[in-house]
Amino acid sequence: MRPILLQGHERALTQIKYNREGDLLFSVAKDNVINAWFSHNGERLGTYNGHQGTIWSVDVNSNSTLLISGSADNTARLWNVSDGRLLHSWDTNTAVKCVQFSEDDKYVLLVTEERMGFPGTIVIFAIDPTTPDQSDEPVNVIVPQPSKATVAGWGYLNKYLVVGHENGSISLFDWNTSEVIKSVTDHEAIITDLQFSTDRTYFITSSKDKTARVYDANSLECLKMYSTDTPLNSAAIVPALKEFVVVGGGQEAMNVTTTSQRQGKFECRFFHKIFEDEIGRVRGHFGPINTIAFHPDGKSFSSGGEDGYVRVHHLDPDYFKFKYE
Amino acid sequence: MPALDPRNLPASEADIDFSDIEEKYQLTFNESFDNVIVVDHLPVVDSSKEEKLLTVVKKIFKAVAPLKDDGLFMPKEEDPETGKTTTQGYLFIELDTPEQAAAAIKQLNGFKMDKTHILSVHKFTDVERYATLSDTFRAPVIPAYEEREHLRSWLLDERARDEFVTFRGDEVVVSVNNKNGKPDNVFTRNKWTESYLQWSPKGTYLTTFHRQGVVLWGGPSWNKIVRFVHPGVKFADYSPNEKYLVTCSPEPINSEAVAAVNPQDNPFGPEDDDKHIAIWDLRTGALLRTFVMPQLASKSPVPLSMKEAWPHFKWSADDRYFARVVPGQMLSIYEAPGMGLLDRKSLKVEGIVNFAWSPTGGKAGRPASADAAKRGEHSLAYWTPEVANQPARVTLLSVPSKEVVRTKNLFSISDCKLYWHPSGDYLCVKADRLSKSKKTTFTNLELFWMRERSVPVETVEFKDNVVVFAWEPKGPVPRFATVSTVDPQAVQYNASGMAVNTNRNTVSFYALQGASKLKSEAAGVIGNFECVERLEKKTTNEVLWSPNGRYAVLGTVRTTSVWDLEFWDTAYELSAPNAQGRTTEFRLLASPELYGVTDVEWDPTGRYVAAYASAWRHSMENGFALYDLRGSLLGKHTFEKFKQFLWRPRPASLLSAEDKARIVKELPKLAPKFEEEDLMSESAASSAEIMKRRRLNEDWKQWRQRQAKEYAQDCEVLGKHSAAVENDTEGDANVETIEEWVEEVVEETEEVVE
Structure with a gap:
């Protein structure tokens, strides 16, 4: 089926997220605006204006009332989803690269950039959904060593924090004591994305080393590896119906103009989650794919690219009939 | 030295302890004799002519290296009978550096002083070395025979x-x-070669290129078979039957530099210096001869293309002869394994550009016969462009007789290429010709019928x-x-x-x-x-x-x-x-x-x-x-x-033509067996794949079950109930159905109602 092209950004996409039901889609880009869309037809619900710099990351809580965004203007902001009101703004020393609500919506984490002499940190705030006044006092600040964090996520039941590092290692943190519980290094380059399975018992990472890996969220055992021929920017686990994963990337944005589109490898690639075999590709972007998100019902997915477009793909009947055993 | 105390200065200079300064600035004197050479076979003269001899010797050696004033030492001996003092016919020269000594040896060893006195110049250390050589013979250690692997196991x-x-x-x-396009990897090695890979013509050896030389590998275990030291080697070429290997490096050989890196096995001697090409015996690994490559040695401003110059030596079908052209001058045919020129001289061919051996041998103008190769008869073709008033010409030459069998003149030629039919029955000369206006070119193919008497030539013209x-x-x-x-x-x-x-x-x-x-x-x-x-x-x-x-x-x-x-x-x-x-x-x-x-x-x-x-x-x-x-x-x-x-x-x-014909005839009978085998291996492969997938699936399921258990435990420990369960229960109540009406106007027509 023809994908729906969402043209709401003027610059490269940085992240897209579905809400828990999957009816809404939130997208952020380097152009300071957060867009909210109806995922089934691509109609725009509205925008959240106010950031002064590239927005790196966005997340929505599980009952779709609160939205958090992290930006290069050194703030993370909390928004009211339904009317676009800014509820709170946390100031940080450096850009906020990654934000995420915990599974029970009681906490948020911010991953901040290492720059201007400030170390990269993971800051945790408690969220009170009943009041707009949020505490500016962090619950904890973790400074990952020796390599800075690039992505992070909450494990199930807020058991651990799972952190992806610049040097390709993955570690588990106790978010109260800042203690490193476990750390493994399988990837050979920066971790670009980290997305959980629905029950958060395992997760997938993508890396510039051209591979994506599936890890056990407790043991950090690398269960599966998917290798491609291009640096990867994003990876998602298909949440329902099929045992697949989707990865996307493309050669570095700085090299794109020198080469043809065919060679850029700007495709979403489907892999069989268990057999690690490539199943198919979805073409369309004319720049590297920066972010991929799958609809929670497993029937559609979206990709956002360096080209400034979000493409919402509703999968064909063939996809559901396809057997690969 | 203790710290200087002004109240307690030494009484005199002799009392000062200079030992530390002396130690610091001590010079190491060159005590080796590498810079000393021995000049032998000098005339024996008496004291009256001694001065004159020294002057002559000085004159000779000054041309090569600066001499020290006291650098010459000529031993003399008094004859006990006559009482005359005569020289001994040799002298020692001390030069500044070992390099100068080496240069002097290289240039003046064998120098003809006059008819009877041919100087022999050697290192002083050599004399010592040979003098101290043990007189008793010690048999060299012959390494135990090692069975080689089967080189054609594949x-x-x-x-x-x-x-x-x-x-x-x-x-x-x-x-x-494999038949299905999924190859099986049998051997993998990282950084096996530094530049590229090459097979020998019959597939026995795999050649890898390294800074220090080439290495040949083979056998089922892919072990090193033989190594040829040739620094900076860029090209290698085999003789058709894998008897000889030719290597070429754009860097001239420097035997001393090789010796410094490989003191144990340095194949080169001083006579190999400044050469580019080495020919080796493949089985023993021995160096047979080195050559200068004229294309590399020439100082012409436009360097000749290496691509065209390689392979530099071309081999006859039976590895017996190999030849090269010195562009524009001559064709040199060498004999293997002696490595000498055939008849001790090259064939002067003015303007010669290129040549090619017949791939099978045999004499031109005679029917192909099996014993032609046994008789060692070969043909080669070369061509010369138009020179002065002479037209361009293709010549067929018989080797080793060097008899010209056939020539064919060609006119207004811009370029020629020689293509032998693999059977050696035909030779095609692709002649690019200039049109009358000299602005455009067109091609003629000159086909030589090698096996017919007098070698007729047929021309196929192209526009x-x-x-x-x-x-x-x-x-x-x-x-x-x-x-x-x-x-x-x-x-x-x-x-x-x-x-x-x-x-x-x-x-x-x-x-x-x-x-x-x-x-x-x-x-x-x-x-x-x-x-x-x-x-x-x-x-x-x-x-x-x-x-x-x-x-x-x-x-x-x-x-x-x-x-x-x-x-x-x-x-x-x-x-x-x-x-x-x-x-x-x-x-x-x-x-x-x-x-x-x-x-x-x-x-x-x-x-x-x-x-x-x-x-x-x-x-x-x-x-x-x-x-x-x-x-x-x-x-x-x-x-x-x-x-x-x-x-x-x-x-x-190794099958004869009859054998092959028999196999083709029997193919319908044999085929079912092979087809069955194919089917078997295919189904084995696919069932292996299915098994593997089943196993993976099973593993995944088990892992998921373990995870679920762990998750449930964690829920208890942390005193929470599963978020998933919680969400499920509340989920149903909160579902809101949104109905969306999409109206699409298919057609609009206006009708006037009367």
Whole structure:
């Protein structure tokens, strides 16, 4: 089926997220605006204006009332989803690269950039959904060593924090004591994305080393590896119906103009989650794919690219009939 | 030295302790005798002429190295009977440096002082070395015999599969090709070669290139077989029967530098200095001779192209003779294994450009016979361009007699290329000729009928330029294919040798037509080559015949825009004769495209075709694809920085023609057995795959169960109930159904109602 092209950004996409039901889609880009869309037809619900710099990351809580965004203007902001009101703004020393609500919506984490002499940190705030006044006092600040964090996520039941590092290692943190519980290094380059399975018992990472890996969220055992021929920017686990994963990337944005589109490898690639075999590709972007998100019902997915477009793909009947055993 | 105390200064200079300063600035004196040389075979003179002799010697040696005033020492002895003091006929010279000593030895050893006195100049240390040599003979230690591995083990493969080697990134992989296009890797080694790989002509050895030289590998375990030290080696070339190896390095050999790195086995001596090419005995690894490469040694401002100059030495079919041209001057034929010039002299041929040996041997103008090779008769062809008033000329030469068998004059020639038919029965000279206006060129093919008496020549004229010529290697009648173009513009290439545009080319197939052998002999007609198929408007720039003939791939390779491969059957059997009364026709079987293809290669048995895109040319989708001879894709494999794909050559079959005919006859009987085997192996492979998947699935399920258990435990420990459960219960209550109306106006018409 023809994908729906969402043209709401003027610059490269940085992240897209579905809400828990999957009816809404939130997208952020380097152009300071957060867009909210109806995922089934691509109609725009509205925008959240106010950031002064590239927005790196966005997340929505599980009952779709609160939205958090992290930006290069050194703030993370909390928004009211339904009317676009800014509820709170946390100031940080450096850009906020990654934000995420915990599974029970009681906490948020911010991953901040290492720059201007400030170390990269993971800051945790408690969220009170009943009041707009949020505490500016962090619950904890973790400074990952020796390599800075690039992505992070909450494990199930807020058991651990799972952190992806610049040097390709993955570690588990106790978010109260800042203690490193476990750390493994399988990837050979920066971790670009980290997305959980629905029950958060395992997760997938993508890396510039051209591979994506599936890890056990407790043991950090690398269960599966998917290798491609291009640096990867994003990876998602298909949440329902099929045992697949989707990865996307493309050669570095700085090299794109020198080469043809065919060679850029700007495709979403489907892999069989268990057999690690490539199943198919979805073409369309004319720049590297920066972010991929799958609809929670497993029937559609979206990709956002360096080209400034979000493409919402509703999968064909063939996809559901396809057997690969 | 203790700290200086002004109240307690030493009384005199002698009391000062200088030991630390002396230690610091102590000079190490050169106490070796490497800079001393011995000059022997001098005239024996008495004291009256001693001064004169010294002056002469000084004069000789001053030309090579500056002499010290007290550097000469001539021992003298008093004859006890006559009481005269005479010199001993030798003297010692001390020079400044060992390098000067080496230079003096090199230049003046063997210097003729006069008729009777030929100087011998040596290192002083050598004299000492030989003098202290032990007088008792000590037998050299002969290493125990080590059984070599079977170097042709790959030919014993039960399914007669072919091997190939691929070079991807830093990794070299030897693989076995399978029918299904999924090769099995048999051996992998990282950083096996520093530049590229090469098989020996019969596939016995794999050659790897390193800074220090080349190494040959082989056998089932891929061990090192032999190593040839040649610093900076760039090219290697084998004799056709793998007896000799020729290596070439653009760096002149420096035997001392080699000795410094490889003190144990330095194959070179001072006589090999400044040479570029080395010829080796392959089995023993011994150096046979070194040569200067005129193309590299020449100081001409335009360096001669190495690409054209290699292979520098060309070998006769039986490895017995090898020859090279010194461009424009002469043809030198050498004999192996003596490495000497045939008849001790080169053949002076003014203007000579290039030559080629007959691939089978035998004398021109005589029917092919099996014992021709035994008699050691060979033919070679060379050509000379127009010089002064002499026309361009192709000459057939018999070796070793150096008898000119046939010459053919050609006019207004711009370039010639020599193509021998693999059977040695025909020689095609592709002559590019200038038109009368000298502005355009066109091509004539001069076909020499080598086996006929007096070697008749047939000319096939083209109106356009032939850019590719290829003989069909085998077949009932000799055939060849050409690619010609009328496009006036030459193809442009980018820096890495990729064509940026393509010409519109014509592909033509020629076959020997005409009377049967008997009839032709009776009538004195021998038939002639006629065009049997012409394919217009092709981008083809390479014609690759199957090693068994009949099938050919027309490739458009090394271009930046077109990547077509056309698989042709040139003898497609028709059920009924066609309009021209032929029972076979040319038929296009498939025309696959391989993005960025740079090279195409048939396997040695003519069953498969490999096409690959090499990272040496570009970095787009590097990798290789395997096709069967019908052009259907069996498998495509892409690798980062894929560089090279080489089928392992096979030696000639040992089966006689009768054996082969018998096998073909029995094929229908034998085939079912092989088909069954294929089926078996295929189903085994697929069932193995299914088993593997089942196992993976099972593993995953088990892991998920373990996870679920762990999750439940964690829930209890943390005193929470599962978020998933919580969400599920509340989820149903909160579902809100949104109805969306989509109205679409299909058609709007206005009607006037009366």
